[in-house]
Amino acid sequence: MSETVVRYFVGDRPAPALPDLDRGLAYGDGLFETVRAHRGRMHWWPGHWQRLQRGAAMLRMALPDEDRVLAEATQLLDGRDAVLKLIVTRGSGGRGYSPADASVPDWTLSSHALPSSPAGGLHLRWCDTRLALQPALAGIKHCNRLEQVLARGEWNDPAIHDGLLCSSEGDVVCATAANVFVLRDGAWLTPRVDRCGVAGVCRAWALQALPAREARLAVTDVEAADAVFLCNGVRGILPVARLGARTWQPHPQVVALQHRLAAEHPAFATEVS
Amino acid sequence: MSETVVRYFVGDRPAPALPDLDRGLAYGDGLFETVRAHRGRMHWWPGHWQRLQRGAAMLRMALPDEDRVLAEATQLLDGRDAVLKLIVTRGSGGRGYSPADASVPDWTLSSHALPSSPAGGLHLRWCDTRLALQPALAGIKHCNRLEQVLARGEWNDPAIHDGLLCSSEGDVVCATAANVFVLRDGAWLTPRVDRCGVAGVCRAWALQALPAREARLAVTDVEAADAVFLCNGVRGILPVARLGARTWQPHPQVVALQHRLAAEHPAFATEVS
Numbered sequence: 001m002s003e004t005v006v007r008y009f010v011g012d013r014p015a016p017a018l019p020d021l022d023r024g025l026a027y028g029d030g031l032f033e034t035v036r037a038h039r040g041r042m043h044w045w046p047g048h049w050q051r052l053q054r055g056a057a058m059l060r061m062a063l064p065d066e067d068r069v070l071a072e073a074t075q076l077l078d079g080r081d082a083v084l085k086l087i088v089t090r091g092s093g094g095r096g097y098s099p100a101d102a103s104v105p106d107w108t109l110s111s112h113a114l115p116s117s118p119a120g121g122l123h124l125r126w127c128d129t130r131l132a133l134q135p136a137l138a139g140i141k142h143c144n145r146l147e148q149v150l151a152r153g154e155w156n157d158p159a160i161h162d163g164l165l166c167s168s169e170g171d172v173v174c175a176t177a178a179n180v181f182v183l184r185d186g187a188w189l190t191p192r193v194d195r196c197g198v199a200g201v202c203r204a205w206a207l208q209a210l211p212a213r214e215a216r217l218a219v220t221d222v223e224a225a226d227a228v229f230l231c232n233g234v235r236g237i238l239p240v241a242r243l244g245a246r247t248w249q250p251h252p253q254v255v256a257l258q259h260r261l262a263a264e265h266p267a268f269a270t271e272v273s
Numbered sequence: 274m275s276e277t278v279v280r281y282f283v284g285d286r287p288a289p290a291l292p293d294l295d296r297g298l299a300y301g302d303g304l305f306e307t308v309r310a311h312r313g314r315m316h317w318w319p320g321h322w323q324r325l326q327r328g329a330a331m332l333r334m335a336l337p338d339e340d341r342v343l344a345e346a347t348q349l350l351d352g353r354d355a356v357l358k359l360i361v362t363r364g365s366g367g368r369g370y371s372p373a374d375a376s377v378p379d380w381t382l383s384s385h386a387l388p389s390s391p392a393g394g395l396h397l398r399w400c401d402t403r404l405a406l407q408p409a410l411a412g413i414k415h416c417n418r419l420e421q422v423l424a425r426g427e428w429n430d431p432a433i434h435d436g437l438l439c440s441s442e443g444d445v446v447c448a449t450a451a452n453v454f455v456l457r458d459g460a461w462l463t464p465r466v467d468r469c470g471v472a473g474v475c476r477a478w479a480l481q482a483l484p485a486r487e488a489r490l491a492v493t494d495v496e497a498a499d500a501v502f503l504c505n506g507v508r509g510i511l512p513v514a515r516l517g518a519r520t521w522q523p524h525p526q527v528v529a530l531q532h533r534l535a536a537e538h539p540a541f542a543t544e545v546s
Contacts, residue, residue, distance in 0.1 A: 006293040017290035018298060020279040021383065025291060025360065027418035028301025059419070060426060087298065090422075097418065097425035097449050110294065132405035133441060136423055144417035145300035145370065146332070149363075150409055152370035153333060168406060176370050 004112055007076060010091070011104040012068060022106050024089030027097065028143040030106075031055040032087040036234045037111070038267030040079035044233050045070070047201035052088065055140035061090040062105050069107070076109050083112040083234055087143065115234065118161060121241025121250065122230060124175065126219070127151040127163040131173050131196040139199040152176045162230060164222065164243070167196050172217040178232040179203040181212055182225035183253065188212035189221070201233040209260060210253075227251035236261050236268040277385055280349060283364070284377040285341060295379050297362030300370065301416040303379075304328040305360045309507045310384070311540030313352035317506050318343070320474035325361065328413035334363040335378050342380070349382050356385040356507055360416065388507065391434060394514025394523065395503060397448065399492070400424040400436040404446050404469040412472040425449045435503060437495065437516070440469050445490040451505040452476040454485055455498035456526065461485035462494070475504040482533060483526075500524035509534050509541040 008015040023029035033048040042048070049066055056063045073084050086109055091102040129151035137144065151165055162175040173191050174180055179200040181190045188210040193199045206212060222228060227248060228240040239254045241247060262269040281288040296302035306321040315321070322339055329336045346357050359382055364375040402424035410417065424438055435448040446464050447453055452473040454463045461483040466472045479485060495501060500521060501513040512527045514520060535542040 004294065021277065022298070023422075025295070025298045025303075025362075025381075026305070026416065027422055028416055029419060029422050030298075032299070059423070089298075097421040099422055099426045100429055108298075129409060130407075132407035134403075134405035134420070136402060137419055142419055143299065143301055144419045146302060146410055146415055146417045147407070148370040149296075149300055149302050149372055150332070153372045156373055 004110055006108055006110040009107045019092045019106055021092045022089055023102055024143055030087060030089030030143040032141055032143055034234055035084045036267055037077045037082045037084045040074060040077040042073060042084055043267040044201045047204060051141060055142060058140055062103060063088055064105055064107050073109055076111055081114055083114055085110045117235055117238060121239040122161040123159055123242040124240055125155060125160050125163045125244060127154055127165045129165060130168045131165050132168055133195040135195050138195050139193045141198050148176045172219060172222055173197040175230050178230035181206060181229050182222050183227040184221055184225050189215045189217060191217050202231040202236060206231055227254050229254050277383055279381055279383040282380045292365045292379055294365045295362055296375055297416055303360055303362030303416040305414055305416055307507055308357045309540055310350045310355045310357045313347060313350040315346055315357055316540040317474045320477060324414060328415060331413055335376060336361055337378055337380050346382055349384055354387055356387055358383045390508055390511060394512040395434040396432055396515040397513055398428060398433050398436045398517060400427055400438045402438060403441045404438050405441055406468040408468050411468050412466045414471050421449045445492060445495055446470040448503050451503035454479060454502050455495050456500040457494055457498050462488045462490060464490050474506040475509060479504055500527050502527050
């Protein structure tokens with residue numbers, strides 16, 4: 001798709017634009033999902049919707065009707081491969097920060113071109129930006145993303161594909177827009193997301209598929225790993241080839257995981273060379 | 274004013290609505306100011322604009338032209354007393370979190386009725402929500418305000434006017450929408466805002482006027498204080514009468530400060546009974 005189309009809704013009704021005094025704009029008071037669409041169908045939708053439900057429970061906000069969202073997204077996608085982005089905010093109103101009077105969610109749908117994945121694996125850097133520890137917002141995909149914006153703004157070199165972030169306590173958490181897995185002493189590990197970070201839908205798949213376990217990881221755990229990959233629900237499994245001065249050759253376990261993802265989930269078949 | 278009016282701008286131009294893909298909505302990637310307007314003039318505007326400039330420098334984003342903002346706000350206010358809210362976002366675009374391609378800020382102006390202040394002082398509570406430590410975003414008034422929304426959502430009792438928040442390390446930081454000052458052993462103290470919290474424009478005035486000094490404050494410092502007040506740029510100096518079970522009588526130093534504010538800044542003259 002060459003052009004991005006955005007549609008707006010208030011509760012059950014289409015709207016011409018975002019309503020005045022929307023709390024998503026005012027406070028980042030909302031949630032979002034970025035979904036890989038394959039031939040017009042939203043892949044891993046149950047995982048995305050469940051994360052929205054967890055987020056809505058933590059923020060104590062309402063979600064729109066799931067069937068309505070699916071119907072509108074399907075119409076917007078019109079059979080195409082694309083990235084479908086859904087933003088749901090708490091709606092408009094309330095006096096200042098108080099959420100008490102905002103009960104009808106505003107939501108938007110937009111479709112975007114699928115990103116291409118670099119041949120030969122990702123090149124990463126370490127970000128200086130640290131993620132604050134906030135268990136009340138951890139794991140969910142809320143719209144307070146200034147830390148990710150600051151981190152992604154640290155470099156402009158197009159040869160660097162993403163950056164790894166540590167928490168304010170120094171443990172490795174994630175990339176700016178993906179989860180991270182490392183192979184260490186024969187075991188697959190991924191950082192916990194109970195104090196910061198997002199519980200990705202592809203992360204959930206990889207945790208079961210490898211299998212892997214959650215752990216607190218130090219910078220040295222990543223740099224000494226035998227293999228590293230990133231993953232997210234849009235791009236699937238992304239092998240890491242370089243992190244600063246450290247390089248990795250393609251690892252057979254990561255290649256196998258990519259093929260397994262493509263076999264089980266044909267939406268990702270084009271990602272395997 | 275009975276109705277809220279919102280105006281939208283993209284860089285130098287008026288716009289009918291918030292542009293599609295605005296990063297304020299997507300990520301809370303923006304800043305805001307809430308200004309007391311007196312007879313159509315924005316009070317403490319230099320302090321508000323300087324905080325915007327500090328925020329823009331920390332987020333590395335552009336601001337609109339100050340004279341243009343002032344002219345549009347003055348027109349919107351039309352000589353009235355009101356609260357003027359300005360939101361400035363990084364603008365639209367960029368690939369994902371990357372801010373590289375967003376260089377023209379989107380901004381909105383809205384005017385709202387002035388809030389009334391309770392006679393007899395504020396009743397406060399302690400919030401359970403903790404503020405995460407994030408020095409890269411501390412002090413500025415950015416649009417990532419989910420912590421404040423969660424904190425303000427902890428109570429619905431209209432007899433409670435605001436809540437005090439502690440950081441994740443347990444030191445007292447602020448109320449959900451105001452700074453806090455305490456009189457302790459004859460000295461006025463207010464929490465530092467170098468790891469979380471907002472550097473309020475009325476806080477800056479009170480720091481000089483009392484004078485007060487910045488400190489790390491424990492919960493017991495507040496509960497054992499001889500006097501407590503909140504302050505912000507819209508409502509001025511707000512004496513605290515109750516915090517949970519603790520009560521305070523009106524303190525002559527707080528009453529004197531209110532009268533001094535009203536004398537030096539007639540915008541606040543109506544707040545003194």
